[in-house]
Structure formats: structure tokens, C-alpha cells
Amino acid sequence: MYTLKKSLGQHFLKDENICKQIVGSLPVEKGMQVLEVGPGAGAITKYLLEIPDIHFKAVELDAEKVQYLEKTFPAIQGKLILDSFLETPVPYEGQFSVIGNFPYNISTQIMFRILDWREQVPVVVGMFQKEVAVRIAAKEGNKDYGILSVFLQRFYDIEFLFEVQEDAFNPPPKVKSGVIRLTRLDAPLAVKSEKKFTLLVKTAFGQRRKQLRNPLKGFFDKEYLQQPIFTKRAEELTVADFVALSEHML
Template sequence: MYTLKKSLGQHFLTDENISRKIVESLPVSEGQQVLEVGPGAGAITKYLLQIPGIHFKAIELDTEKVTYLEKTYPAIQGKLINESILDAALPFEGPFRIIGNFPYNISTQIMFKVLDWRSQVDVVVGMFQKEVAQRIASPHGNKDYGILSVLLQAFYKIEYLFEVHENCFNPPPKVKSAVIRLTRLEQPADIASERKFFVLVKTAFGQRRKQLRNPLKTMFSKELLAEDPIFSKRAEELSVADFAALSHKMI
């Protein structure tokens, strides 16, 4: 069998209906390349392996789980990558989709990895801690809206699909869980550059309770800061399109 490792944030999904529901939330067609992140004990892996005609790989840091998966699901032989998703090189050439019950302790970092890979990753279906899922999906004007919301929504359509009860896991986590889907936008936000946009968003939310002219005073001309009423707003009041437009006016 296998052991649970708290250091890796392991909470294994045991509810078969939820496992199937997660897999069914990922649109796939024949020839599709699919990467599962953190297969653990194989709760959704076994259903992914049953999808005909896809090119499947899974990435798992825990060597013990890799051994368990290979013994339990012979069809996974040669499809496992034994390393951290955060250190991984691109697993496929060409486009691929990502699915997983993401380790909650690194789920935010996984999303930044998705942003790095976005030219090849067009769809992501993932289970997150409920608060993180809400943050990613949150519209502007909401207290949950933040850096991750803006950066991901600039490139992906976010759908908050469903919530998952703690009792669906072993051991039950002390937090609520939710599944979301990201679908890459055909027309992403019109940003000046990735570097400018990321710096702008991170700086704005670094002092989210202050009017924007305070944290952003070094990024724009004094005239623009004084004249444009947008700088009297707080970061959470700006839409993704607002941030994208501002990125073109930075010094």
C-alpha cells in the first residue's frame, strides 16, 4: 500500500462519483495530450487511463506513489514523471491539457507554472482549496479578487464548477475544496508586456487598501496620476481590462 505524507499536503480523493465528475469536466478528443498533476493513489488516474485515444502522462513527486501506481495500474507504465511539477520541463511538444487534485500547499505556484506554459496549455481542470478557487474565479469589486485573479483572467476564462465535501478525502482536509476550469481566451487581455503587466498588478495589490496613486506613484507620470480618476480607486475595483489599459501608460 502507501503512506500519507503531510509534508506533501496529501489528501487523497476517495469518492468515485467526484473522481468521475472531475474527469468528465475536462473536454478531450482523440489525439489530445493530457497531463495529470499529483495523481497520488490514482483516484482520477484510473478514469483518465480509460479514455481512448489520448496521449496521457502524470507527474508525481512522491516515489512511493509512483511505485504504487505502476503496480496498481499497469497501463500507466512509461507515462509517469517522478518529479515536482514546479521543476518540470514541458512534458509534451505541442498543445496539452492539465488536470489534477492539486496539492493545496503549492496550488498557487502551479497556477504560475500554467501561466508560463500558457502557449501550450489551453484547458486546465483542477481541484483547489475552496478559498483559492474562489480567488481565481472572483470578479473585480470582490474581496477575494487579487493578483491571481487578474493574472489568470487576463489569459483564461474561469469557471467555478462545483464544491467537494471534506468527507470525500482520506484524510479529510480541514478546509473546503472546489473544482474550477480554465479555458484559454482566444483574445487575451491587450497588455503592453507580460513584465509590465505582472509588475503593475503585483504592486497595486501589495497595498490593496490604498488608493492606486500611492503604490503606483513611481510607475506613471505625475500629470497622469493627478488627472486620471482611476488612480483614486483601490486595486480590487479595477477590472482586468483596466489593468491591461494601464500597462500601456506606464513609464
């Protein structure tokens, strides 16, 4: 058997229908490469291993879980990476999809790691704490729309697929969960300077209740600050608006 480790944010899925739904949300093509993040006790791993004609790997930080998985699912031999997802090297050459019941305490860091790998990751299916999932998928004009929404939606189309209740887990978390799917855009929005774009978005949302003219006044010349867009608040701007603004920064 195995032990649950609170330090690793472990809440294991026990609802088989939810497990099947998550795996069923991943588009599958013959020969594709798939990486599962944090397989834990193998709730969705066992269904991933049943998919024919794919190349599968899983990265797991907990050595005890790796031993458990190898004993319980012989088909996983040679496919497990004992490492932190946040530190492991890119596990494949070429394109690979990512799936997982992501540890909630590092789920935002996981998404930034995937952003680093975006050239190789066309699809992500992940379960998050519901409020994080909602935030990632939120569109402009919504109070949940923020820094993470903008950074991810510059490269991915994001769908909130379904909610997961607390009793689907052992032990039950104190929050609801949500499953989302990210599909890489055919034409991501390019910027001249990643550094300026990042600074712009973080500064704008740092004072999200104020009109943009106030927090951003040091980034643009006085004449350009008279543009009507600066009377808006950060959450009213589309991703494309932020990209366009970043081109005019000092």
C-alpha cells in the same frame, strides 16, 4: 499499499462520484494530450486511463506512489514521470490539457508554472483549497479578486465548477475544496512590458484598500495621475483596465 505523506500535502480523494465529476469536467477530443499533476493513489487516474484515444501522462514526485500506481494500474506503465511538476520539463510537444487534485501547499506555484506554459495549455481542470479556487475565479468588485485572478484571467476564462466537502478525502483536510476549469482565451490581452504589468498589479494589490493614486504615484506622471481611474481601488479594476494602465507607466 502506500503511506500518506503530510510533507507533500497528501489528501487522497475517496469519493468516486467526485472523481468522476472532475474527469467529466475535462473536454475530451480524439488524439488529445493530457497531463495529470500529482496522481497520488490514482483516484482520478483510473478514470483518465479509461478515456479512449488520448495520450496520457502523469507527473508524481513520490516514488512510492509511482510504484503503487504501476502495480495497481498496469495501463499506466511508461506514462509516469517521477519528478516535481514545478521542475519537470514540458512533457509534450504541441498542445496538452492539465488536470489534477493539486497539492494545496504548492497550488499557487502550479498555476504560475501553467502560466509559463500557456502557449501549450488550452484547458486546466484542477481541485484547490476552496479559498484559492474562489480567488482564482473571482471577478473585479469582489474582495477575493487579487493578483492571481488578474494574472490568470488575462489568458484564461475561469469557471468555478463545484465545491468538495472535507469528508471526500482521506485524511479529511481542515478546509473545503473547489474545482475550477480554465479555458484559454482566443485573444489574450497583450502588454508592451510584462515586467511593468507585473509590478503594477502587485503594487496596486499590495495596498488594496487605498485609492490607486497613493500606491501608484511613482509609476505615472503627475498629469496622468489626475485621471478618474486613480480614485478607484485595485479590486475595482478589470484585467483590461490594468493592461491599459500599464501602457502609460513611466
